[in-house]
Amino acid sequence: MTSLLVAEWRRTVIDLVRYPLETVSMTVVMFAVFAGMFFGAHYLTAAPFGGVNLAGVVIGYTVWTLVMSAAGFMGSSIQNEAQNGTLEQVMLAPWLTVQIFLVRSLMDVVEMLIPILAVLAGLVLLSGAQLHWRPLALLPAMMTVVTAWGIGLMMAALALLFKRMSQMQMMLQFALLFVIMVPVAAMQGVVGAVLGLLAPLTVQVSVLHATLSVAVPGISANLWWEAAADMALWFGAGYWLLRAADTLARRRGIVGHY
């Protein structure tokens, strides 16, 4: 697995350095977004920089960005590889297709996280703001991204079989936004539990929200278990679907089709 990680990391770095305009543009956009959050919050509330809500907004946006990447990257990567004619060669590597595209998606998340953290650090220094957040929030943040990978694997499975699915990728954004807005934590009883388990991301987002909020003193163990089970369910289903799509694509002889 190390050689796969090394290969993909090197390719990611080369791409970042080779096309500096793309890298700079991405960083500028992130800077604009985060500066908007920092200074906008300050302007609107006339409060001093920083504070709990700002941390919530910043981390929430960061996680949302990573979720969108994790959910959409693998599908679009397969589509691009097929379009460029390199997909068959990638699938001739001595790795499972699911491993290759998961590692690529991980690299994409890292590629996005590095400039985000750099921009955040810069803005904190510039504004003197302090982001108050609990390190515990990292756990639901990671669970959220892993769950999004489950969705990403499903999209990758569809991309492997149908290739052209850019419209579906766009719809995915709205679908994810919709499921994240479902207030699962506030729902009681069987409906809340079933929805929490079946709807992706909602329960992880609820836990993340709770860990970022000082108003919520503690998070029930049940909610943590629910988040973990939901994550395992979606990631497992995505993993299985991409493996199945891989087998089906090879059986139908459509790996390289576009």
Next chain:
Amino acid sequence: MLMANGLVKRFRTRTGLTTAVDNITMSVAAGEVLAFLGPNGAGKTTTIKMVAGLIRPDRGQVVVHNMDVTGRPALAAARLGAVLEGSRNLYWRLTCLENLIYWGTLRRLSPSEARSRAVELLRLVDLEQCQHNTVQTLSRGMQQKLALCQALMHQPKLVLLDEPTLGLDLVSAQVIKAMVRRLAGDGVAILLTTHQMDVAQQLADRLAIIRSGKLMLTGKTAEVLARYSRPVWRIAVSHPLPADRLAAVRDLGWSIEQPTPADLLVTPPADDPTVIYRLLDVLRPQPIRLVQRHQADLAEVFRQVMAEGEALL
């Protein structure tokens, strides 16, 4: 090195099930080049992709280096390298060196191993000067040479080459052919498809000709060519032969065809290599430019096999 047994592949189309590959059995030994020939749509690429693990056969078995890799694409991939036709095989935004290091590392080489192997291969195909150029700036011939290097990064014992010289200029094609010969000399088994019969004839130790998914002919190149060669002699003379000489040749029992007045295609009554002396005696003292026994080339063999297949179907 490669053993493919009874490969069958059917595809579902709008008109029903189409058999793309029908019970193909073939083998390629270490150090051997097998030219896998056939018209467009015959099933060559499907077969190659089944060997590579990109297409799963409906029936049959693929054994590479004593390992059954049927339905186990990762196992197959570790044991072979492939240059696929119609596929770019490379990342256009990376340089030659970066591409080779990437593909080598992806095939479990360490970055340092991949770098030294890449440099060695680039030197072999005369691309050293371009190692820092991105692939999109290379000519078609250079890209194809680089694609071959990419397939060889992990030193596979079996190499699949789908149309490796298609669209290449003479010099680039020569480099690819030299590489193929070198690989075979190093003990690598090579399965090659091409529509360029001269390339196949120059490179292949053995031939397999496929038509409509069925194997029509297989054998050693020299034996196949000999089998399809006819006991016909071509005699080219400086001036058209006078009628009495032609009559004398016919008196020997030879049949004569004359594509041009100074060109004779003569068939002796018996396939005996020494009979030509009797003919030369009759022609003396006519100046002779060429005496050549018919030797079938692969294009001729291919045409005949296709025609025989047409008759069978």
